[in-house]
Amino acid sequence: MPNRAALIGRPAAVLLGVALVLAACGSNTASPSAEPTVGPTPAPTSTASSPAPSDDLAAVYAEIEAQVSELRGLEARRPVDPQIVSPEELGEILRASVEEDAPPELLAAYERLYTGMGLMSEDEDLAAVYVELLESQVAGLYVPADERLYVVSREGEVGAVERVLFAHEFVHALQDQHFDLEKVQDGLTDQTDRQLARLALVEGDAYTAMTHWTIRHLGAEGIRELLEFSNDPDALAALERIPPIVQASVLFAATQGTAWALGIQARGGWEAVDAAWARPPDSTEQILHVEKYEANEAPVDVSIPADLAADLGAGWSVLLEDTFGEHQLAIWLAGSDAPSGPTAAPPPAAADAAAGWGGDRVVLLAGPDDATAIALLTEWDTATDAAEFTDQALIAIADLGIEGLVASQPGSTEVAVLIGSDAAVVLALDRALGLTGV
Numbered sequence: 001m002p003n004r005a006a007l008i009g010r011p012a013a014v015l016l017g018v019a020l021v022l023a024a025c026g027s028n029t030a031s032p033s034a035e036p037t038v039g040p041t042p043a044p045t046s047t048a049s050s051p052a053p054s055d056d057l058a059a060v061y062a063e064i065e066a067q068v069s070e071l072r073g074l075e076a077r078r079p080v081d082p083q084i085v086s087p088e089e090l091g092e093i094l095r096a097s098v099e100e101d102a103p104p105e106l107l108a109a110y111e112r113l114y115t116g117m118g119l120m121s122e123d124e125d126l127a128a129v130y131v132e133l134l135e136s137q138v139a140g141l142y143v144p145a146d147e148r149l150y151v152v153s154r155e156g157e158v159g160a161v162e163r164v165l166f167a168h169e170f171v172h173a174l175q176d177q178h179f180d181l182e183k184v185q186d187g188l189t190d191q192t193d194r195q196l197a198r199l200a201l202v203e204g205d206a207y208t209a210m211t212h213w214t215i216r217h218l219g220a221e222g223i224r225e226l227l228e229f230s231n232d233p234d235a236l237a238a239l240e241r242i243p244p245i246v247q248a249s250v251l252f253a254a255t256q257g258t259a260w261a262l263g264i265q266a267r268g269g270w271e272a273v274d275a276a277w278a279r280p281p282d283s284t285e286q287i288l289h290v291e292k293y294e295a296n297e298a299p300v301d302v303s304i305p306a307d308l309a310a311d312l313g314a315g316w317s318v319l320l321e322d323t324f325g326e327h328q329l330a331i332w333l334a335g336s337d338a339p340s341g342p343t344a345a346p347p348p349a350a351a352d353a354a355a356g357w358g359g360d361r362v363v364l365l366a367g368p369d370d371a372t373a374i375a376l377l378t379e380w381d382t383a384t385d386a387a388e389f390t391d392q393a394l395i396a397i398a399d400l401g402i403e404g405l406v407a408s409q410p411g412s413t414e415v416a417v418l419i420g421s422d423a424a425v426v427l428a429l430d431r432a433l434g435l436t437g438v
Helices: 009-023 054-072 086-099 105-115 126-139 160-179 182-187 194-218 219-230 233-240 242-279 284-288 289-296 309-310 326-333 346-355 383-400 421-434
Strands: 006-009 082-085 138-143 148-152 315-320 357-366 372-380 403-408 416-420
Touching: 006 054, 054 126, 054 160, 054 194, 082 086, 082 160, 086 126, 086 138, 086 148, 105 126, 105 357, 105 372, 126 138, 126 233, 126 284, 126 326, 138 160, 138 219, 148 160, 160 194, 182 194, 182 403, 194 219, 194 242, 194 284, 194 326, 242 284, 242 289, 242 326, 284 289, 284 326, 309 315, 309 357, 309 421, 326 346, 326 357, 326 383, 346 383, 372 383, 372 421, 383 403, 383 416, 403 421, 416 421
Parallel strands: 082 148
Antiparallel strands: 006 138, 138 148, 315 357, 357 372, 372 416, 403 416
16 A cells, blocks of 8 residues: 555564664673674764753754764755654644545555455454554654654653654655655555565665664663663554554564665665665565565566456456565465564465565456455466465465465466455456466
């Protein structure tokens, strides 16, 4: 789904940032073997910057801006006007952003798609779920459209947490001024997989810089405050209530994007990260397997027959098309074992079956009497990859209790997953695509 705002998640990504900071600082909570290699990581300064008085916020912001600009190697081209807001105020901003980026008819279509694929229950409202996720997890926001930067403060003050959040969001402002955040997402309204990959670059860059800044400038007491913030039980409980596929659309960029960007920065410094903006990743596969990004392995274009709705018969129409990608396919393949929580990963069987992804396209169609048809056409790197996906897809369909079939030929790299509101719809979809000849 469209998501143009640059976000910072509370439990998943902040907890990840804290873990990276603790490891890099040599904390006894992380073993030496777990220390991340993040290039020439600066040693923590012996004295952290002391908080400025609350009536001198401009000095606090100016100090952090200078530190972040120096660390990231990007100078601010325009002033940034940060705003400290309450959780309630940010909630209003987020709701308005969701309404602008995802109109009701689009959210309704995705809700129907996710429900049809067994990824959401029929009694869940996607719009409400998405807003709850953002309100419970987002603690800072940079909006490229109007260049506004928001940081949440429960007490209205700027402490260690707010300083870290501002450092992160200021990186987004620098990204926008140098690389144009809206341009990097432009034209991707029906390319969710590519959207997630581009957001992984955006967030991974910001979290990597945030981690370096925290190590240099926050100090031990500030890190303890940050850790308490990241372990907010209400936010973690809210995350557990969200369907994994919706979690995946927000948390992937922060978690997997950070791991990806840390590796890029470790091997080539910030110049390598800047170069990634000139050639941004095109798939979650390139994020999950950095060697595929480095080899410039582009996704295979998969198309849906233009006359599919007509071939299904009178009263059928296309509601949406999209590309799922390796990451979201792994969530679906996990079935009832789909990962949930800030650091959860798909089970090995699902992750392995989604690896080897070459490309895909999914179409949602609506028919008479509220019938639903879903066709997921996929391309795989090898026939072996296709066979592994076929086997796991059959397991997922049975596990999720949905009506569907998987069509593939031995030795082929193409696999089609057909899902319908009933068996007759699945057979009609199969005949319209000319797959099994049943």
